[in-house]
Amino acid sequence: MVRTVILSAIAALMGFTALFIGAASATGYFKRQPVTATVEMPAEPVAGDCVIQTRWMSDAGRMVQVERPVCY
16 A cells, blocks of 8 residues: 555656646747847947847746847
8 A cells, every 4th residue: 555655656746747847848948048149230330320239138037139229
């Protein structure tokens, strides 16, 4: 009887582990995008030139790309 309880506990633990790993995989938790900041710069900026600066930010645990104009 004790062996049955132990085997049931191990099987339940394995089942819950598989459930949580599957849920994490389905939500993209294991496929995080790299955090990089890129700036598009002209060769020689001139007054009045504008470029778009992009960077990655975390928004509620999800990585989103944010763009903003940078003018000289």
